[in-house]
Amino acid sequence: MDQVDFVNGKTRVYGIVGDPIEQVRSPEMVTWEMQRRQHNAVLVPIHIARDEFDSVMPDLMRIQNLDGLIFTIPFKAKAIALAKNLGPQATRIGAINVLKKQTDGQWRGEIFDGIGCVEAFKRRGIAIQDKRLQLIGLGGAGSAICVALAYEKPSLMRLFDINPKTTERMVNLVKSISPQTTVELGKPHSEGVDILLNASPVGMLSDTRLPLEVLKFNKELVVFDAIVMPENTPLLTLAQNCGCEVVRGREMMLGQISKIVDYFFTP
């Protein structure tokens, strides 16, 4: 034996593009998911300097056996310009984090943060439809989560973001996607709510704050946090102490990876 079994001349190549790149987890996780499904494919890190993105990307996308790209910081906003056409959620939000080469050779973009969040709930057997939701944070990931949740047709969506303009834009989007959903604004709380979702950065890493003012939760509440590190944010710790079911950022990440691989390999 003097060869490896995970890459050869027929391997289809995928990449995650970012600056910096060393911290990304997609190479080992997406490659694992692709190979688990018996695809001869690998996803490699692609470090592009931020001031070279516009000049380098169009040529990089001419690699014949490159079939898909994921975009991370700082390229999520810029990447949409590379797409020839867009999926429904990318069209609504105006951003993408994934490009795939279609069978006609043209590149199609979609955003999967919200799709991954919905997938995490599906895997837990928790329906979103007809539920009452509180969503905190409508930034990059939060706006994508907001749109994906709206497609599930909840009965109520309470939205909060520190930026009122962002909030207003999301209200209009939710109403256009799901006219039957009641939309409420204002300070976030968990009363009269079935699922509380945090998509703000409050509670990340060593931040000990909660993203809302609260002392305890009703144990019927389901609590989700998009934050991956730490696994147990202050919000999720409180929720678990109150006996609530919690859904973690890691589950959203795994859900997103699964849906991205579906997307890459569905014509």
Added chain:
Amino acid sequence: MDQVDFVNGKTRVYGIVGDPIEQVRSPEMVTWEMQRRQHNAVLVPIHIARDEFDSVMPDLMRIQNLDGLIFTIPFKAKAIALAKNLGPQATRIGAINVLKKQTDGQWRGEIFDGIGCVEAFKRRGIAIQDKRLQLIGLGGAGSAICVALAYEKPSLMRLFDINPKTTERMVNLVKSISPQTTVELGKPHSEGVDILLNASPVGMLSDTRLPLEVLKFNKELVVFDAIVMPENTPLLTLAQNCGCEVVRGREMMLGQISKIVDYFFTP
């Protein structure tokens, strides 16, 4: 476990560039050698359409974590234009098959076909120095083998190629590299020779011909064939039937891979 262990965000990326690309063996073999040496690195196939090589390559080489490239058909002649500076054998031959990014960010080119051939002999413990050689075929691989052999200072080099201009150029190169080596031309034969080397395509795949007119070899002769498929060419079969030691194309390929990985990871 939901991740692989051979690629992550810190992985350094290498590629083999060709058109077509599916037949190449470097991805599994070079990646194996890099990982055996504990480098966090992978070599992937990169299929560039031949009419897009000149426009795509300079941008592709701006990927910050791309550290090296191997070139195969049809790009071996064109690739030299991408090198900022050249190693000694590439300078002599005017072609490269490997580019590596130096620590200053500039790309350096070298050609390893001949270096791989010499390495194969070293691994067998067969010295080239002061030996009498017959080399048949001075094309892409043959000219590189010719130059690499000259650096080993054999006492005699008999050269043959169907193109007399190529032969003349190689005579001059050998004389400039190793003034003490006697150079002879003419129809190839194995008399008065210690090592017979075939670098012509005669005997490849289903070609049943020998690259020289011969009925039997002296059993002291060492016979080398650069052809990888089939493993036993008509030339090597005859040599083995005569009791000669043979050195195979696969050994040259493995020798080349080892020397290329040395090159990639030596500052």
